[in-house]
Amino acid sequence: MTETPQDVRDEGLAAAQRMKEEEELGLRRLQGWTRYLVPAIALAWSLFQLSLSSWLLLDSTYIRAIHLAFAMAIVFLSYPTFRRDIHLPGLRWLGEKHKIPIADFIIALLATLAALYIALDYEGIANRVGRPSQRDMVVGIFLVIILLEAARRVIGPALPVIASVFTAYVFFGQYMPDFLAFKGVSVSRYVSQISLTTEGIYGIPLSVSARIVFLFVLFGAMLEKAGAGKFFIDLAMSLLGRYKGGPAKAAVLASGLTGIVSGSSIANVVTTGTFTIPLMKKVGYPAKKAAAIEVAVSTNGQLMPPIMGAAAFIIAEYVNISYLEVCKAAAVPAFASYAALFWLTHLEAGKLGMRGLSKEELPVFFQILRQGLHYLIPIFMLLYELIIPRHSPDLAAFRAILVLMVIMLFQRAIGRRKYGISFGQGVKLGVLEILGGMVSGARNMVSVAVATAAAGIIVGVVTMGLGGLITDIIDTLSMGNLILMLLITAVASLILGMGLPTTANYIVMASLTAPALVTIAEWQGFEVPLIAAHLFVFYFGILADDTPPVGLAAYAASAIAKSDPIPTGLQGFMYDIRTAILPFMFIFNTDMLLIGVDGIGLSLYIFGMTCVGMFAFASATQGWFLVRTRWYEIILLLGVALIMFRPGFFAGFVGISNHYLSYLVGLALWGGIFALQKMRVNNDRPAGKEAL
Template sequence: MDRNLELEVELPAESTDVRRGGSAWALYAIGIAFSVFQIWTAAYSPISSLVVRSVHVGFLVLMIFGISAELTKNKAHATLLWSLGILGFVLGLYHWVYETEIMLRSGIPSMTDLVIGVIVIILVFDATRRLMGWALPILCGLALLYGLFGEYLPGALATRGYGLDQIIEQMFMGTEGIYGTPIYVSSTYIFLFILFGTFLERAGMIKLFTDVSMGLVGHLKGGPAKVSVFSSGLMGTINGSGVANVVTTGQFTIPLMKRFGYSSVFSGAVEATSSMGGQIMPPVMGAVAFIMAETLGVPYVEIVKAAIIPALLYFAAAFWAVHLEAGHKNLRGLPKEMCPSAWGALKAGWYLILPLAILVYLLFSGYTPLFSGTVGLALTIVLILGAAIALNLSGTALRVIFWVVLGLLCGSFFEFGITAIGLIIIALIAGNLFVKGGRETVRLSVDSLAEGARHAVSVGIACAIVGVLIGIFTLTGVAVQFAEMILAFGRSSLFLSLVLTMIACLLLGTGLPTIPNYIITSAIAAPALLELGVPLLVSHMFVFYFGIMADLTPPVALAAFAAAPIARASGMAIGWQASKIAIPGYVVPFMAVYDPALMAQTGDWLATAYMAFKAIVSIGLWGAAMVGFLHTKLNWPERIWATAAAFLLVLALPITDELGFGLGFLFIVWHWWRSRGATQSEPA
């Protein structure tokens, strides 16, 4: 994998200067054009969905080859790469120019269609390889070969045979291949929400979250590690990228944890675990939530409702683990005077919270993610601009008048339907003409447009190429074979089927990002779990969570290796430690399968409350067993005892809850009795 290229896209805005000289200027302009195109189509819907998808892929190819050209020192090679990128973008306009003709000859593609289709597929494969390495292109390439030559395979694997023209038409001409559901979601919801998060990050949301976290928990026992968990959970609400969270918040939290006594490995593991949890924290959820909602045909808010309790449990587990580790090593928090005021931070940056609050309100009020994201993005710019202008006004009365006028303007957005584009233009013009703070906001906004496009590239190209795999699944029906294998296991044991699905997700996750991992495994395994009686949404959440856990699970553990250079420790060691801290992340999905009330799927809130309580008790026992500490150090029989009690609470078989609660209660009583007179500073 070209690690430099991947990091160029994944690094946070503060770490890169998007306006450097040379070809970076071209990339800067392309990023702005890409973002403006996406906002324009989201606000007005002026062209068909297929055309938006095609142009979206064209922009992705252009930006990836442009980034590759920027990194190479060979001018001839750079020229070739730019030429390929421009070719990909021009071919992305093919559906726009010839949309009517393509529809009229549906099913009988012309030679031009086939040639252009082959070129676009090759460019998408090569762009993915350059950005994400070989794993995903090889997997999708094998799927293409299966579609072409599957008729020669033996037994149940054999297909009826498909010609090259059928394969290319499936991949390129319609909405079943490259331009399928994943790229549709990327070109609408995902891009807008990534842009939304980028605006907030560049406006100071990272500092706000960090200051609030420091003020609330920094002075507590083990405070630096708790700051990492808390701030990463907050960051997850606007940024669904685990690796990006590691390199963003980790630059501050990992050295802080090390300075106050945590080991390098544990510090990196806490940050990796917390950052990956951002992908399950609503409302963004690593963009998978939007794909899931579109795939299942359910309102986005239903995905959020199902995810919220497991997400809170995940972060509670990480918080509990660092608390126990602090007690084990007698680690103190930050001095109170070193911690900023949480209330003071909120008073200074309250306007940054409003767009996020409005976004959540709109989503829970039944508005579409596309509308909510567009409104949230527009109000982000308006409120940031308003703060910049207000800070330059003298006198309390002037500031009050200004905010009232701005509030009325925002209110008119809902009342009279002023478009997001118009509101953004008003904000930019007003800021540029009147005050220095407004001009700075304009610069921040334009830089965010460019940077947001670069952040969206890795997600978008993964959605494009994974459409190849989904297209072959649809064409050949091969997913049925795997589903039947899971069903065969499930007839004897649902648990074995779940374990098999978990292993498939973890193995795929060793080479694939979360989004393609989810798309592939949900297409294969989720229908089989549904046949075994697992609710559809729960089955999709199951594969989604284990796709995320793959980034913490060695040998690959991308989040752990991202934390390694900051922590100055082995990525593999960090991965194993992170897996221990995140053990509830492996457990909660199983609990939800055995009792969907944990994901609020039964409509019985008492049952949901009971499941949440049971999960908290189980997490508490898991954490004590993994860290080896509760009130004092646990011996091995006690750790095994706590593990057995926690495992029984996971199952939903007759009397397992009773046994789990009973063993857990006896364990706590025994440990309390044994540890009387012992101190928390007892040596390990």
């Protein structure tokens, strides 16, 4: 029996439901009155954050404390101590998933009060700076312990373990070998720095989470609740589904659109992959490659401005530049990476001798656009607020959310004939969707808030005097070699990223290695802009999402595709090699970050040439251009990539005065390879899957 598009969609929806259940496996499924408790707290959290952007004025420390208190309350009421069932008599409550044990009620209350302590006794603590009282010490130590436990429940053991190691190091560093030795600090100094000031838990990452990130995550959750995710997928399919390997190209576009407002590669996989992976399999992609393509595009979604996995705002604070400058620096690598993904899916389709979907199997573009055009209004509103009047990110997000709320309130009522409901029922459904989106947004923020607060422990420890020591250690390990230092940093980011959310991984690596990259490069007489160092560690932290053995995005995609997760992760990483090469290139070629580049024309020229370099590199690594590449063509393609990525180096090597002219040499070489392959394209075209 022939599989229809509806069958494919039903299969995708079933996979989405399974993924949703797996994702929420660790959450309690409460019954009775308690099932309303967490949504009520989440709704109150969202209302509080919206109030901050409109009428409520509070000191920054109060905002951070209340933000963390909401997150802590939701964690201990929603997540059991252990995700597996505990069968030991008297300890079954540790794995209880259907009610909130009394112990967790008490812990949630104490954790909330501990998070609020810095606000409740703000003046007293300010007067006792450096001289904490006994009560300060007890509450401060309890806050560190309970925060690490909250992080363990939500995001796993990696971050608590790393924070515990750093904490132990500041107390026992004096007993380490000479090159690792640290003089150590007192308990009172540690508690003051970490728990009672804005240099640790309540530091910059938590501040950005509270002021900005929450609103963008809320915006994304509400947009998804409104139905924009399905609109993006259908729009991408209507545009690209008919072309060779169309569903894979549609996955790239849909994940890119979703990535604009989503801060999670796993969320991107579940949102778009449940539809695109079955369709990719339908047109001939093997399950492993269909899943791997979705992993690559969903992971790259976090590179996309304006959110960049919530890290864009923290980067702006750390580097001390405007948010728009961060977006400008990230734009060329992010969009070039996505352009290369389109090219890569085209190469895979060429290998497989693949066709696109028929017109009858695809949604109609103008019909889809007309039905979902209203979803683009809040996105354009957000971009307008950020780019034209250049309002602050939180104000821009707030106004975009207000526009989105109006749309959600009336979209059902206006389309009441389609849904078979009255105007009043439509408005009621709109209100429920708004409230549901606000609850979902707050739930989605729990892991970010807890991760940024827990990562603040590591940041606080580093600022106690470890920064210079870490630079010396990295310099010793790399033997002063910048390339080796970059490799060490990349591997460290990948390893840490296997167990940490993107934002937490970035915060840790930005604190440890980004300043060291800049400093050691200066020692060698080479200038690395701070934004380049921060984007370097950010990129490799993101790539950990498809790196085995953890590769959470790969596990999500393989569950939908019914493929083996480890080979899927490996294949996804092979696709993402073209992304892994970019950070090394923009360290040495800051034109790719548009540093010192003015004018739209020159920016577009650099972007276009970077895309050609990415295409050449992808063709070389995949062994395919128009037809299968020969060994000498692979060398030439790598040469094109090198010229496009390092035009200054090539210009100096051959004696060209203007390095922008080097791009033309690379473009000519690219055209020559194209002509070479075109001559034998008819003789070397694959018959089908035998070309694999």
